[in-house]
Amino acid sequence: MEQKSLLITKETIIADIVEKYPETIEPLMEMGVHCVGCHVSPYETLEGGFKGHGMTDEDISEAVKKLNEVVAKNGSSHDKEEEFDFSKAKLDITEKAAVKIKALIGQEKMKGLRISVVPGGCSGFKYGMELDSKAKETDVVVEEKGIKVFVDRKSMERLDGSVVDYVEALQGAGFKIENPNSTKSCGCGNSFR
Numbered sequence: 001m002e003q004k005s006l007l008i009t010k011e012t013i014i015a016d017i018v019e020k021y022p023e024t025i026e027p028l029m030e031m032g033v034h035c036v037g038c039h040v041s042p043y044e045t046l047e048g049g050f051k052g053h054g055m056t057d058e059d060i061s062e063a064v065k066k067l068n069e070v071v072a073k074n075g076s077s078h079d080k081e082e083e084f085d086f087s088k089a090k091l092d093i094t095e096k097a098a099v100k101i102k103a104l105i106g107q108e109k110m111k112g113l114r115i116s117v118v119p120g121g122c123s124g125f126k127y128g129m130e131l132d133s134k135a136k137e138t139d140v141v142v143e144e145k146g147i148k149v150f151v152d153r154k155s156m157e158r159l160d161g162s163v164v165d166y167v168e169a170l171q172g173a174g175f176k177i178e179n180p181n182s183t184k185s186c187g188c189g190n191s192f193r
Contacts, residue, residue, distance in 0.1 A: 008067045010047035010060055017046065017067070018119040023074045024067050031055075031063050084153075089160045091115075091142045091149060097166040097175060098145035104131060105147065112141075112148030115164070115177075117155040125158070127177055 008017055008024070017024055032053050044052075046067075050060045093101070101113050110131040118128050132150055135141050140156040142149040151159060162179040 006064065006068050007071050008046065008064060010045065010050075010064055012046050013043060014046060014049050015043060015119050018125075021067075021071050021074075022125070024070055027066060027070050031066075084157050084160075086140050086153065086156060089140055089142075089156050091144075091151065091156075091159055091161075092163045093142075093144045093147065093149065094163065094165040095145065097164045098147055100166040100175075101147045101149075111135075112150050114150045115155065115159065116152060117158045129175060 008021070017028075031050075032055075033049055046064065047060055050063060055063065104110075105112065108131050111133050112131070112135070114128075114130050114132040116128040117125050119125060135148070135150045136152070138153055139150045140153060142151065149164070158181055159177070159179060160181065162177050162181070165176045165178065167173065167176050
C-alpha cells in the first residue's frame with residue numbers, strides 16, 4: 001500500500017528522477033551513485049543503478065525512502081507552477097560566440113542556435129546545442145548581436161543569466177556556458193547541477 005504513494009520507487013528510471021526531481025541529484029551522489037546522469041545509467045532503474053554500485057536490497061529501500069523524503073520536503077515547488085518571468089530572462093552572447101554562431105548559421109542556412117538543458121553528464125544536467133531553422137511556439141527567443149538563440153522554457157529557467165562564449169584552447173575549441181545557476185559542475189566541465 002505504501003509503495004503506491006511513493007513518487008520514486010526502485011523501479012523508477014534514473015533519468016526520470018533527475019529530470020522531475022533535480023533536488024535528488026545531491027543525495028544520489030552522497031549515496032555513492034556519482035554517475036546519476038552519465039551516458040551509462042540514465043535509462044536503467046534506480047534498483048539497477050544501486051545494485052551496480054554494490055548496494056543491498058535493504059540499502060536500496062533506505063535510499064528510496066530518503067529520496068522520497070527529499071522530494072516531499074521540496075514538494076511545494078512541484079505542486080504549483082513557479083512563476084518565472086520569461087520576458088526578463090537574460091542570456092548573454094559574447095562577441096566571439098556571436099561571430100562563430102553567425103558563421104555556422106550562414107554555412108548551414110539556418111535561422112539560429114538552439115540551446116537546451118537536458119538530464120545527463122556525471123553531475124545531473126548537460127547542455128545541448130544545435131542549429132535550428134525556426135523557433136517553436138513555446139520557445140524563448142533571445143536576439144543579441146545579430147543572432148537568434150532559441151531556448152525552451154524549462155531550459156531558460158536553468159540558463160537565466162548565463163553567458164555563452166566561444167573558446168579556443170590547446171584542448172580544442174568550442175562553446176562554453178558560464179551559468180550562475182549551477183551549484184556544481186563535474187571535473188570534465190561538461191555537466192552541472
